Amino acid sequence: MTDTEFFFSLKPAFPWSVYPLGWPALGAVAGLLTVLTIWTYLGHPQAHRRRVLIVLTLRLLALLVVLLTAVRPSVGVQEDPKLPSTLLMGVDLSESMSVRDEIGGTARIEAVRATLTRAEPIIEELKEKQNIDVILYAFGSPDFSEDRDRYDPQKPADAKRSDYGTYLNRTFQRWQTERFLRGHLIIGDGIDNGTQFRATEEAARWKRLDTPISTFSVGKRETGSDARDVAITAIAADPAPVPIKQDLTLKLVVNAFGFIGANVPVKVQFDTGDGKGYQDVATERATLAEERDNTVLISLKAPDLPGEVKVRVEIPITSVPGDVAPANNVIESYLTVTREGVRVLIVNRLSFEHAAIRRALAADKRIDVYEVIRQTDEPPSPSERAAFDFQQQAYDVIIIGNISGKQLTSIDPQLPAQIAEQVTKKGAGLLFTGGHATFTGTPGYPDATGWGGITAITDILPVDLTGAPPVRADFFTGRGNRYQYLPTARELPQYVNRLGASEADTIASWLKLNSRDGFSRFTGLSRMGTVKPTATLYAVASDLRADQPVPAPEALSATLPPVLAGHQIGDSNRGRVLALAAQDTYLWQRLGQPQSDEGMQFHSQFWRQLVLWLAHQEEEEGAAFARPEFRRLPVGGPQKIEVGLRAPGGAPAQNPQFEVKVIAPGETAATARTRPVIPTADGKFQVPYDPTRPGEYIVQLSATGQNPAPEAAMAEVKGEAVARFLVYAETTDEMLRVAAEPLFLQKLAEAGGGTAHRLEELPAFLKELANQPNSLMKPKPHFYPDWRRNHSGPFLPMWLVLFALLLGGEWALRRLWGMV
Numbered sequence: 001m002t003d004t005e006f007f008f009s010l011k012p013a014f015p016w017s018v019y020p021l022g023w024p025a026l027g028a029v030a031g032l033l034t035v036l037t038i039w040t041y042l043g044h045p046q047a048h049r050r051r052v053l054i055v056l057t058l059r060l061l062a063l064l065v066v067l068l069t070a071v072r073p074s075v076g077v078q079e080d081p082k083l084p085s086t087l088l089m090g091v092d093l094s095e096s097m098s099v100r101d102e103i104g105g106t107a108r109i110e111a112v113r114a115t116l117t118r119a120e121p122i123i124e125e126l127k128e129k130q131n132i133d134v135i136l137y138a139f140g141s142p143d144f145s146e147d148r149d150r151y152d153p154q155k156p157a158d159a160k161r162s163d164y165g166t167y168l169n170r171t172f173q174r175w176q177t178e179r180f181l182r183g184h185l186i187i188g189d190g191i192d193n194g195t196q197f198r199a200t201e202e203a204a205r206w207k208r209l210d211t212p213i214s215t216f217s218v219g220k221r222e223t224g225s226d227a228r229d230v231a232i233t234a235i236a237a238d239p240a241p242v243p244i245k246q247d248l249t250l251k252l253v254v255n256a257f258g259f260i261g262a263n264v265p266v267k268v269q270f271d272t273g274d275g276k277g278y279q280d281v282a283t284e285r286a287t288l289a290e291e292r293d294n295t296v297l298i299s300l301k302a303p304d305l306p307g308e309v310k311v312r313v314e315i316p317i318t319s320v321p322g323d324v325a326p327a328n329n330v331i332e333s334y335l336t337v338t339r340e341g342v343r344v345l346i347v348n349r350l351s352f353e354h355a356a357i358r359r360a361l362a363a364d365k366r367i368d369v370y371e372v373i374r375q376t377d378e379p380p381s382p383s384e385r386a387a388f389d390f391q392q393q394a395y396d397v398i399i400i401g402n403i404s405g406k407q408l409t410s411i412d413p414q415l416p417a418q419i420a421e422q423v424t425k426k427g428a429g430l431l432f433t434g435g436h437a438t439f440t441g442t443p444g445y446p447d448a449t450g451w452g453g454i455t456a457i458t459d460i461l462p463v464d465l466t467g468a469p470p471v472r473a474d475f476f477t478g479r480g481n482r483y484q485y486l487p488t489a490r491e492l493p494q495y496v497n498r499l500g501a502s503e504a505d506t507i508a509s510w511l512k513l514n515s516r517d518g519f520s521r522f523t524g525l526s527r528m529g530t531v532k533p534t535a536t537l538y539a540v541a542s543d544l545r546a547d548q549p550v551p552a553p554e555a556l557s558a559t560l561p562p563v564l565a566g567h568q569i570g571d572s573n574r575g576r577v578l579a580l581a582a583q584d585t586y587l588w589q590r591l592g593q594p595q596s597d598e599g600m601q602f603h604s605q606f607w608r609q610l611v612l613w614l615a616h617q618e619e620e621e622g623a624a625f626a627r628p629e630f631r632r633l634p635v636g637g638p639q640k641i642e643v644g645l646r647a648p649g650g651a652p653a654q655n656p657q658f659e660v661k662v663i664a665p666g667e668t669a670a671t672a673r674t675r676p677v678i679p680t681a682d683g684k685f686q687v688p689y690d691p692t693r694p695g696e697y698i699v700q701l702s703a704t705g706q707n708p709a710p711e712a713a714m715a716e717v718k719g720e721a722v723a724r725f726l727v728y729a730e731t732t733d734e735m736l737r738v739a740a741e742p743l744f745l746q747k748l749a750e751a752g753g754g755t756a757h758r759l760e761e762l763p764a765f766l767k768e769l770a771n772q773p774n775s776l777m778k779p780k781p782h783f784y785p786d787w788r789r790n791h792s793g794p795f796l797p798m799w800l801v802l803f804a805l806l807l808g809g810e811w812a813l814r815r816l817w818g819m820v
Contacts, residue, residue, distance in 0.1 A: 008075060077781060084180065090185070115759055119766055123766065126769065144163065181211040187216045190217055190742055212755075213751075215748055216759045217745045228257060229258065230254065233328075241336035247300075305427070311334065345399065347398070349373060349403060370387060372387050399611075419457070431579075432579045463529045471559070484541065486563075487539045491539070520589075538564040539562075539564040540552055540563055580610070624645045644684065645719050657705065687699075699723040701723075742758075
């Protein structure tokens, strides 16, 4: 299909192209040259009439060649090949299109069908004149399929939602690579209640594709409904996942049909899976200022234990009398609470030991270190007071270094009791380290009063400060003492003592640190009494010069003072407390220097493991995770589950292998099949899944991989994880709000780079489109002759030859006839 047009073109060269003087000047010059040429030949004595006529004709023809070269006349040929193009049209077939508010009580969908029938001849004209193929879609539900949902005049308007965003998203995925799109027309009443995609954002993508979206509205804005309903339509947590005890914001989207301006209570409950069911967390009031899409933000603290926490949010039915659908006043979802980002508070005085501890912990990206330096018992600064605001800070571990009880209580006399509450009620970890001022104190030092008499602390310590260890008096004060750290035989395998991948490696590491030849023994040991009967003795200290056996035999342990002891106390034994008598473990870093940093690695590992044990993270060194993209989605909604495996230290494991099962309602782990895991372009792993029925879904993950750390020698890493998500049956609020929304369609058209119209303007719009050829598909015209140097081919050389022949012939005849 091709149309051809012919036209005449003149493109004068400079200066003859200068408007308005160019053309008159060219005519004057041409006339003057013609007169001069005739005058020159007529006055010559050899000029006979026939000779003058021949020579004058040749000269004037040469002048004509020059004039034509100056004005460059051409015949243009414009071809319009009518390349195939596409016009997309989407028709809303949701339930609200059945409302009868068009002329004569006609249903909206009937008005659309009648308009499309009137437009059929124009659509045929588009096909014939412009070679435009018109594709009509029918949209409404969130499961719109570009292949399946084509418009059929016989199909009823019964979709449960008007999901404009999903329609625009799915059609964009199909047509984004198409070169020749003439436009995208949307026909509907504008009652958008889709939840998965924002329609205006999707429309903007079409604008960037240079495919304008034009809308055609149907229905009246004045049409109303007497139904009243408050509905919580969406819930999201920020951040997600959230670390334990950290600030959390729940974002709710609430519709308020018939309740605009109502101030309602919003109640939040958590079910942590401890068998107690839902527990109240927060209740806040919110004003529902809009009919739909009210945003309600609720700030609260995440639970203090990790895991999958079920969240329930409710607007009590008693607060919205007359609500026709109380079931949608409640929404449930899941929140993943992790131990990522361990918050550690160190209260200490400046020293080499403090600096080494801080460096060791800060090197682990999972650990956030906060510190308060107390050199004296002077009144605290505002920042020091703020650091002990436990409600705001929510520390996982508190380390009390070389400071006395007096120095701490000078900040706040209630601090010891508050710290004890954090341990016994909140499950925080507490570590007391050695120093001259701590535990029982050191005689002769004014600031070394210790912690005796502060019962809030002594009651939760794993040691009895009043007890007398079975050693001589100068064991702790002898000059030149160098101490060996000896794990006890029973507790050597424990996490806090582990310095190797195996028990043999752990023994070898401690023997190196304790060696008399390595200058890495620590030199300061605090007297911290005896271990309480309910506590665990992890290690003892020896001041003998000779290397002692590791682990220390039970008989030897009974004769030596404790260096590390601990226990679990408080509600459900959630609080963990350690007492470490060593004062200068930084000396361990000397081992291997300057040839290696083996001692620094041992020191960092020891301190990191103390903190992770106190924070209940000793079993998360190799951590697998499964994170559903949506914690709550409708039946049939596409779900993606990100899975991964971390090695010790938090780095991704190498060569991970995953086994993933998604257990649907009614299934068991035995009957659920293993799902394929697909690597993504950014190096992650995903499991696609489409739920088919409502209920709770459980994701079970088993993962193996290799530790990428150089010192780990690609050791195997294993992990397991469980995640949950909820799938709900699709409900509709389609008929609760039936007034047409032309303003929404206007915004949609503006975002899509098109125009907004009423339905009755559709035929005229299509007629105008039929008369508008697509300039993007029209090729450039051809010119005969073509005066452009890079397009002329042999024309310009032949034109020059013609000019030369005319002048040469004229000059030769004048020579021959003696007219020179």
